[in-house]
Amino acid sequence: ECVVNRIAAGEVIQRPVSAVKELVENSLDAHSTSINVVVKDGGLKLIQVSDDGHGIRFEDLPILCERHTTSKLSTYEDLQTIKSMGFRGEALASMTHVAHVTVTTITKGQLHGYRVSYKDGVMEHQPKACAAVKGTQIMVENLFYNMVARKKTLQSTVDDYSKIVDVISRFAIHHTSVSFSCRKHGAVRADVHSVATSSRLDVIRSVYGPSVSCNLMKLETSDSDPVGSIFSMDGFISSSNYMAKKTTMVLFINDRLVECTALKRALEIVYAATLPKASKPFIYMSIQLPPEHVDVNVHPTKREVSLLNQERIIEKIQSVAESKLRSSNT
Ligand code: ADP
Numbered sequence: 461e462c463v464v465n466r467i468a469a470g471e472v473i474q475r476p477v478s479a480v481k482e483l484v485e486n487s488l489d490a491h492s493t494s495i496n497v498v499v500k501d502g503g504l505k506l507i508q509v510s511d512d513g514h515g516i517r518f519e520d521l522p523i524l525c526e527r528h529t530t531s532k533l534s535t536y537e538d539l540q541t542i543k544s545m546g547f548r549g550e551a552l553a554s555m556t557h558v559a560h561v562t563v564t565t566i567t568k569g570q571l572h573g574y575r576v577s578y579k580d581g582v583m584e585h586q587p588k589a590c591a592a593v594k595g596t597q598i599m600v601e602n603l604f605y606n607m608v609a610r611k612k613t614l615q616s617t618v619d620d621y622s623k624i625v626d627v628i629s630r631f632a633i634h635h636t637s638v639s640f641s642c643r644k645h646g647a648v649r650a651d652v653h654s655v656a657t658s659s660r661l662d663v664i665r666s667v668y669g670p671s672v673s674c675n676l677m678k679l680e681t682s683d684s685d686p687v688g689s690i691f692s693m694d695g696f697i698s699s700s701n702y703m704a705k706k707t708t709m710v711l712f713i714n715d716r717l718v719e720c721t722a723l724k725r726a727l728e729i730v731y732a733a734t735l736p737k738a739s740k741p742f743i744y745m746s747i748q749l750p751p752e753h754v755d756v757n758v759h760p761t762k763r764e765v766s767l768l769n770q771e772r773i774i775e776k777i778q779s780v781a782e783s784k785l786r787s788s789n790t
């Protein structure tokens with residue numbers, strides 16, 4: 461096996477949580493309505509993601525471990541859009557280089573499913589027919605088994621598990637028509653459990669607790685830039701009654717979980733200026749923008765974005781947040 465492939469794969473999958481994020485996004489792309497995650501040893505021993513989506517076709521199974529295998533190109537209008545969505549067709553192939561991956565899947569109208577395993581970037585055997593319920597289950601075992609240095613730097617499985625719980629919580633509050641669960645292997649109780657069709661505030665309550673959901677205010681705005689394209693934002697921000705030591709910013713742009721440090725900082729400034737005695741905020745925001753206005757930075761795992769007309773957008777959001785905070789505080 462080529463070491464270069466393994467190193468490149470380790471760049472795409474930096475920690476267990478990066479694998480979880482990619483697997484869950486694939487389940488969402490497959491139009492799942494229920495996504496269940498099981499984790500052992502912070503994801504190093506096992507990450508298992510089961511969904512009820514459209515499944516993977518038999519003929520696609522042998523090529524899943526090849527980079528740039530994606531069934532999704534037709535859904536992206538142009539190269540720019542592909543770029544703005546980040547790296548494509550890399551995630552699963554990368555996982556097969558740094559873990560033992562087993563896929564069980566069934567597509568619509570089939571009488572049975574298939575199971576197949578991959579290791580060191582290749583399929584270990586031909587897909588075997590097996591019983592399967594609707595959708596796909598992907599098991600990622602012994603992550604980084606072939607990367608001794610990486611394994612050593614990832615000693616805190618507690619920390620990795622809490623990162624996974626955090627990312628599933630974020631998906632759950634954005635994708636309210638999908639049920640999510642996340643639990644430790646063997647545990648009866650799930651650490652995240654959301655029910656589809658609940659209102660977003662209900663999901664926030666069940667995932668983050670009433671101390672968050674009871675202290676949120678709705679925030680909305682939209683705008684057109686000088687050439688007429690539309691930006692819209694819809695979300696919740698915490699009021700002065702909310703107490704926390706650090707900011708939670710859950711940001712989705714065009715339904716992708718991303719980070720935008722500039723926007724986060726700008727909102728922290730508004731809180732500090734408007735509610736000087738209050739805590740750091742809790743913010744959930746969903747922003748829709750023309751895809752060509754979103755630039756995902758080079759690193760596939762970071763998901764740090766910058767936006768065209770970023771200053772204008774940030775100022776707009778700052779001003780609605782500020783007036784919301786002022787009016788609630790009087
Ligand atoms: P990408 O998501 O960028 O296409 P991935 O490496 O994440 O690349 O996945 C490769 C392909 O495997 C996807 O394009 C899709 O066809 C298929 N796939 C992966 N996971 C699932 C899933 N849970 N349900 C259906 N298809 C899946």
Ligand code: MG
Nearest residue numbers: 482485486551
């Ligand atoms: Mg993917």
